C-alpha cells in the first residue's frame with residue numbers, strides 16, 4: 001500500500017495510485033496513476049493492469065492489486081476478468097462520494113459477489129487515514 005500511496009503522491013490532482021504485487025516473486029510488477037483527463041478509461045487500476053498485461057507470461061493468479069481508493073465498477077470488472085486474486089484498497093467509494101468525487105456506487109465486494117469469482121478477495125480500509133488525507137488535500141475532478 002505504501003507504493004500505491006507513493007504513486008498517488010506523484011499525481012496530486014487525482015491521487016488515485018495503484019500497484020500490482022506478485023506475491024510469489026515478492027515484487028511490484030506494475031503501477032499506475034489516474035490519467036483520466038487524457039482518456040476516461042485510464043483509472044489508476046486500469047493503467048497498472050494494462051501495463052502488466054504487456055509483460056511476458058503474465059501470472060494473474062499470483063497478483064494483489066493495492067489501490068488508494070476502492071476500485072470503481074469499470075476497474076473491478078477488469079480485475080474480475082483478469083484473474084487477479086486479491087484487492088486491497090484504502091478509502092471506500094462511499095468516502096469518495098462524501099468528499100465530493102463522482103462515483104458509481106457499486107461496492108467492489110458486491111461486484112465480486114455477483115461474478116463467478118470465488119477465489120478473489122477484497123479488503124478495504126488499509127492505509128485508510130493516509131489515503132483519506134491525500135483526497136482531503138485536493139478538489140474533486142469530474143472523472
Ligand SMILES: Nc1nc2[nH]cnc2c(=O)[nH]1
Nearest residue numbers: 016034043044069070071
Ligand atoms: N479507484 C479509482 N476510482 C476512481 N474514480 C475516478 N478515478 C478513479 C481511479 O483512478 N481509481
